[in-house]
Amino acid sequence: MMMAKPLAALLVLALLVGCVQTSSTQLSRSEAMIHVDVPPACGPAGASQVAMQAAATTTLRQGFERFQMYDGQQYSDVSVVPQPLAPGGALVIRRHSMNLLVKMTNPGDAGYRDGLDARAILGDDWETRMNEDITSCR
Numbered sequence: 001m002m003m004a005k006p007l008a009a010l011l012v013l014a015l016l017v018g019c020v021q022t023s024s025t026q027l028s029r030s031e032a033m034i035h036v037d038v039p040p041a042c043g044p045a046g047a048s049q050v051a052m053q054a055a056a057t058t059t060l061r062q063g064f065e066r067f068q069m070y071d072g073q074q075y076s077d078v079s080v081v082p083q084p085l086a087p088g089g090a091l092v093i094r095r096h097s098m099n100l101l102v103k104m105t106n107p108g109d110a111g112y113r114d115g116l117d118a119r120a121i122l123g124d125d126w127e128t129r130m131n132e133d134i135t136s137c138r
Helices: 004-017 040-061 118-122
Strands: 021-028 031-038 066-082 090-105
Touching: 021 040, 031 040, 040 066, 040 090, 040 118
Parallel strands: none
Antiparallel strands: 021 031, 031 090, 066 090
């Protein structure tokens, strides 16, 4: 029975570590801050790819067509979790994260021509993808 609690905790931890997480905070009618966390297997490039998808879905959900990214910050976090059943043992967890400011535009807005087309970023199935959560960095 004593072994069940640490194993359950490790399973929950494994689920949390392996998930792609995105969030968007509306800063104004046409600006949003995108935050992305990805598991180690995605790497920094995966964080960038997920951030691009999150920016595109946020743009379309807010009723805009194009977006520009500003003030991107990328970082990696490392956490060490002691393992009580393995003396001296520890679980090392790495996450890659990215924050970026997105300015969204429609035809006639300043910067529209320079913006990235949100539909093109998401591909032919953009209507489906804009309504789904991003679950993978691939």
